[in-house]
Amino acid sequence: MLPCKNPAVFLSLAVLLSSLTACANSPVAKNLEQSVAADPQLQTNPVVFGEAKDNQLQAQQNQSTVKLPADFPQDIPLYPNAKLEEVTPTSGTENRVSTRWLSSDPSNFIADFYRNQLQANNWQILQKPTDDVGGVFEAQRNDLLVKVSVQAQSVTNPTPNQPQTATQLLIEYSPSSTTTAQPTPTTNPRETTNAQTTNEVPQPGDSEFIGPLLPQNVATQPGTTSESPSAATPTVASQEFNDLNKAPQELRQHIQDLATLGVLSTESQVTKSNSNSTTNQFTPSKTITRREYARWLVAANNAMNVNNPAKQIRLASETAQPAFSDVSAKDPDFPEIQGLAEAGLIPSSLSGDTTAVLFRPDAPLTREQLVLWKLPLDTRQALPAANLDAVKQTWGFQDAGKIDPKALRAVLADYQNGEQSNIRRVFGYTTLFQPKKPVTRAEAAAALWYFGTQGEGISAVDALKLKRPQT
Structure with missing residues (x-):
C-alpha cells in the first residue's frame, strides 16, 4: 500500500467527490458534466489528430482558381483527368490563347485520347506525333486551329495532389473570330482550308472520299487562295520546303x-x-x-x-x-x-x-521493301519468276544473297525497266544493293x-x- 505523502490532497478529493455525489442532480453538476464530456461529433466522424488540417489544405489545393476563357471553343476535346494550371494569351497580333494542364495519367493515354477524339470528330489533322508516347497534334476544324502538346515530365516537389511523375498538356488555339480561311506563313504554313477540291487532304475512314486521294499531312503553299475552284480547273496543292x-x-x-x-x-x-x-x-x-x-x-x-x-x-x-x-x-x-x-x-x-x-x-x-511495294504499280501485272542466279547475272549485285526471296522477283522486274528502273533512279550505279539498309x-x-x-x-x-x- 502506497504511503500517503500528501494527506491534504486526498482530503480535498474526498470532499469534492462527496459534493458531486450529493448534488448529482443540481445545475452546477450538470454544467460540470457537459464541460468534460466528449464531443458527440467525434463519435460519428472520428479524425486522427492532425489529419483535419491536412485534409483542409488538400481541399484548398484541389480547388483551382484558374478558369477557362469564356470564349473557349466547345469543339476542342478536353482530357477528363487533367487540371487547368494556367491560361496565357499570346502576345502580338495573332490573338492566340494557350492553356496549360497537368494530369497524373501517362502521356501515352492522353496521346491516344486526342488521336481518337480528333479523328472521330472530323478534325483535319495537320500534324501528329511520330510515336505513341506523346508529342504535338495540330488540327483544324472549319476556321478553328488548335495545337495540343502532350509531354511527360517529372515533378521536383511532389504534393498530395501531384505525384512524382505527371504529364503536361498544352492546348493552344486561335479563337474562331480571329482566324481566317487563308493562313499566313507566320501563323501556320501547314494550315489548309475546307473549301478545296477532293484532290486534297482526305480524312481517314470518311466514306465520302472519291479519288484521287492524298495523305493527311499535305501542306498548301503559303498564299494559296481559299476560293473553291470548279471541277474542270483543279487546284494544285503544292508544298514549299526550305531545306x-x-x-x-x-x-x-x-x-x-x-x-x-x-x-x-x-x-x-x-x-x-x-x-x-x-x-x-x-x-x-x-x-x-x-x-x-x-x-x-x-x-x-x-x-x-x-x-x-x-x-x-x-x-x-x-x-x-x-x-x-x-x-x-x-x-x-x-x-x-x-x-x-x-x-x-x-x-x-x-x-x-x-x-x-x-x-x-x-x-x-528498307531498300528491298521499297522495290517490293512499288514494282506491282509499275508493271501492273504479276511479277516474273526469279532466282538468285538471275539477279546476280542482271544486276551483278555482290550481296544478292542477302535479298529476301519475296523481293527477288521485284528486283529482277525492276531491271527490265532500263533507265526508268527505281534502283537506277534512286541509288545510281552500284554493285551493292544493301537490301536491309x-x-x-x-x-x-x-x-x-x-x-x-x-x-x-x-x-x-x-x-x-x-x-x-x-x-
Missing part, C-alpha cells in the same frame, strides 16, 4: 516535282527565335517509316492517275477487318495501309502470307517520281500538266 539544298543534287528536282504535286508530308519545326513561327522542313536525309511510305505510295499513285480511276488504289473503310494486328481501324494511316493490303500490293494474310501478321508501321523502310525520305520521293515501265509510264511532271488549270 531541299540538303538533298542530293540528283534527287532535288524529283522532290520538288512531287512537292508541287502535293503528295509529300512536311516536318514542321518551331524556330528558336520565335516560338510562334514554324518552318516547313522536308528533312531529306531522315529515315522514312513504313507507314509514311505507304501513305506517299497511295497518294502518288492516285495523283498520277487522276484521270484513270481504274488504276487508283481504293482506301479501306474503318469497318474493314484489319489485316495487321498492330494497325487498328483507329490508326490514322489505316485506310492507306489496309488499302494496300486489300489490293495485294504488300505482303499480308490476305495475300496468303500467314507470317505477315504485323505491319510494324513505325519501323524504318534504311531508305531516306529523299530516296523514297525519287522512287515515287515515276510510275510505269520504260517507254510507257507517267512522271510527276506529266501529272502536274494534268492538274494545272487550262487558260
Whole structure:
C-alpha cells in the first residue's frame, strides 16, 4: 500500500467527490458534466489528430482558381483527368490563347485520347506525333486551329495532389473570330482550308472520299487562295520546303516535282527565335517509316492517275477487318495501309502470307521493301519468276544473297525497266544493293517520281500538266 505523502490532497478529493455525489442532480453538476464530456461529433466522424488540417489544405489545393476563357471553343476535346494550371494569351497580333494542364495519367493515354477524339470528330489533322508516347497534334476544324502538346515530365516537389511523375498538356488555339480561311506563313504554313477540291487532304475512314486521294499531312503553299475552284480547273496543292539544298543534287528536282504535286508530308519545326513561327522542313536525309511510305505510295499513285480511276488504289473503310494486328481501324494511316493490303500490293494474310501478321508501321523502310511495294504499280501485272542466279547475272549485285526471296522477283522486274528502273533512279550505279539498309525520305520521293515501265509510264511532271488549270 502506497504511503500517503500528501494527506491534504486526498482530503480535498474526498470532499469534492462527496459534493458531486450529493448534488448529482443540481445545475452546477450538470454544467460540470457537459464541460468534460466528449464531443458527440467525434463519435460519428472520428479524425486522427492532425489529419483535419491536412485534409483542409488538400481541399484548398484541389480547388483551382484558374478558369477557362469564356470564349473557349466547345469543339476542342478536353482530357477528363487533367487540371487547368494556367491560361496565357499570346502576345502580338495573332490573338492566340494557350492553356496549360497537368494530369497524373501517362502521356501515352492522353496521346491516344486526342488521336481518337480528333479523328472521330472530323478534325483535319495537320500534324501528329511520330510515336505513341506523346508529342504535338495540330488540327483544324472549319476556321478553328488548335495545337495540343502532350509531354511527360517529372515533378521536383511532389504534393498530395501531384505525384512524382505527371504529364503536361498544352492546348493552344486561335479563337474562331480571329482566324481566317487563308493562313499566313507566320501563323501556320501547314494550315489548309475546307473549301478545296477532293484532290486534297482526305480524312481517314470518311466514306465520302472519291479519288484521287492524298495523305493527311499535305501542306498548301503559303498564299494559296481559299476560293473553291470548279471541277474542270483543279487546284494544285503544292508544298514549299526550305531545306531541299540538303538533298542530293540528283534527287532535288524529283522532290520538288512531287512537292508541287502535293503528295509529300512536311516536318514542321518551331524556330528558336520565335516560338510562334514554324518552318516547313522536308528533312531529306531522315529515315522514312513504313507507314509514311505507304501513305506517299497511295497518294502518288492516285495523283498520277487522276484521270484513270481504274488504276487508283481504293482506301479501306474503318469497318474493314484489319489485316495487321498492330494497325487498328483507329490508326490514322489505316485506310492507306489496309488499302494496300486489300489490293495485294504488300505482303499480308490476305495475300496468303500467314507470317505477315504485323505491319510494324513505325519501323524504318528498307531498300528491298521499297522495290517490293512499288514494282506491282509499275508493271501492273504479276511479277516474273526469279532466282538468285538471275539477279546476280542482271544486276551483278555482290550481296544478292542477302535479298529476301519475296523481293527477288521485284528486283529482277525492276531491271527490265532500263533507265526508268527505281534502283537506277534512286541509288545510281552500284554493285551493292544493301537490301536491309534504311531508305531516306529523299530516296523514297525519287522512287515515287515515276510510275510505269520504260517507254510507257507517267512522271510527276506529266501529272502536274494534268492538274494545272487550262487558260
